[in-house]
Amino acid sequence: MLNMLNRRQLLSLAAGGAALATLADADKAQAQVASKARIVIIGAGAGGTALANRLVSRLDGAQITIVDPRKDHLYQPGLSLVAAGLKPANYVVSKTTDWLPKGVTLIAEKAAEIDAEAQVVTTEGGQKLEYDFLVVAPGLVLDHDAIDGFSLDMVGENGIGALYAGPQYAAATWKAAQKFSETGGVGLFTRPATEMKCAGAPLKHTFLIEDIMRTAGTRGKAEFVYAAPQGALFGVPIVAEKVRMIFGQRGIDTRMKHTLRSIDAGAKKATFADADGIDVEMEYDYLHVIPPQRAPEVIRQSGLSWADKWTDQGWVECHKESLRHLRYDNIWALGDVAGVPKGKTAASVKWQVPVVEDGILAAIEGRDLRETYTGYTSCPMITRVGRAMLIEFDYNNNLVPSFPGVIAPLEELWISWLMKEVALKATYNAMLRGRA
Numbered sequence: 001m002l003n004m005l006n007r008r009q010l011l012s013l014a015a016g017g018a019a020l021a022t023l024a025d026a027d028k029a030q031a032q033v034a035s036k037a038r039i040v041i042i043g044a045g046a047g048g049t050a051l052a053n054r055l056v057s058r059l060d061g062a063q064i065t066i067v068d069p070r071k072d073h074l075y076q077p078g079l080s081l082v083a084a085g086l087k088p089a090n091y092v093v094s095k096t097t098d099w100l101p102k103g104v105t106l107i108a109e110k111a112a113e114i115d116a117e118a119q120v121v122t123t124e125g126g127q128k129l130e131y132d133f134l135v136v137a138p139g140l141v142l143d144h145d146a147i148d149g150f151s152l153d154m155v156g157e158n159g160i161g162a163l164y165a166g167p168q169y170a171a172a173t174w175k176a177a178q179k180f181s182e183t184g185g186v187g188l189f190t191r192p193a194t195e196m197k198c199a200g201a202p203l204k205h206t207f208l209i210e211d212i213m214r215t216a217g218t219r220g221k222a223e224f225v226y227a228a229p230q231g232a233l234f235g236v237p238i239v240a241e242k243v244r245m246i247f248g249q250r251g252i253d254t255r256m257k258h259t260l261r262s263i264d265a266g267a268k269k270a271t272f273a274d275a276d277g278i279d280v281e282m283e284y285d286y287l288h289v290i291p292p293q294r295a296p297e298v299i300r301q302s303g304l305s306w307a308d309k310w311t312d313q314g315w316v317e318c319h320k321e322s323l324r325h326l327r328y329d330n331i332w333a334l335g336d337v338a339g340v341p342k343g344k345t346a347a348s349v350k351w352q353v354p355v356v357e358d359g360i361l362a363a364i365e366g367r368d369l370r371e372t373y374t375g376y377t378s379c380p381m382i383t384r385v386g387r388a389m390l391i392e393f394d395y396n397n398n399l400v401p402s403f404p405g406v407i408a409p410l411e412e413l414w415i416s417w418l419m420k421e422v423a424l425k426a427t428y429n430a431m432l433r434g435r436a
Contacts, residue, residue: 032060042111043137044068047335049099050353053434056101065105082170083163084208089171099432114302116328137334143292148262161288181213184221185285190260193229194292197344200379211384227255236397306339315339321372332356347378350431380420383412390416
């Protein structure tokens, strides 16, 4: 069917897909539930904001409070585009308050303490917020200090990039990557040993910089090396094999089971630990750093984390289908901080939010759950400027395409790029408003 569509029809498909995603839940008008419940949401990112909008429309009389000091809301899926010079830094930035609904109280402070027994959240400024229901959605933190010799002020200089750290660092990453694309040398592209948000991002950056050099006619000047602690290039085996094949076709080398430990920026040398823990030194002209990622300290100190897994990372102990805490039945985890096998993407949040919403409403109404989270995760895997694979999968690593028969998930297609370039942000914005 795809070959029968022209570019205008494909554009309409992408735009239509965004519109359908936007309107899917808007058409399901539901009666409000009367409640005086005190609901505290830690985090005004994608998950917390979307949930707040949905709860305001569903609850009559509830007291909903969001705790988050960040003035800016970041459209994080766009950072990889900024780091490849395809979008300006301001493409990913908006104001936190632009997305919050009337009827929600924003406390612009960090959450400093969670007492799950007393059902109290204490803010950094000393405010104590009692709650009936708590949703923890603070995102995650980037542990740059775990890499000896690295600091964020290095990004953009001496061939160092780090797109995850924010829009200004993504833009600085392009500065370093652009110089590498012109002069060549050895490019090292890394990922951490921990769980991470959007595990496809390191691959996207590798693909994009390689393609930019190929288009510019400078590819012959460069050696590309992808170094990662894992034994496979992606967590879904069939996708990992497809990426391995593309790497082979494009001459991108790999160093699997190699974990970045330290950087000597002056000498342009990076030290990795191999599978046996032995140090391996590699020289580079361009180094892309993605540091270990962990739950924020307030979560790790709260007693809400798993005790028997991810102990160095602190993800919240919760049921993988309901996202409800396993020991505190009035607490839910949402987004990056949730301790589930999959789900650290914005697309995952889109499917998690209705589950948490339903869980809170079920608790208020005294009924059974109606919604479950299947582990849905989406990765528009950009492989070239103008080409991508729209990869969607669940907890069981099953591919679950949204457009079966139209968009083949393991083919590098223009329409999949268009989904990333046009439809994704529109759908994301609709999600923030609680409409997708």
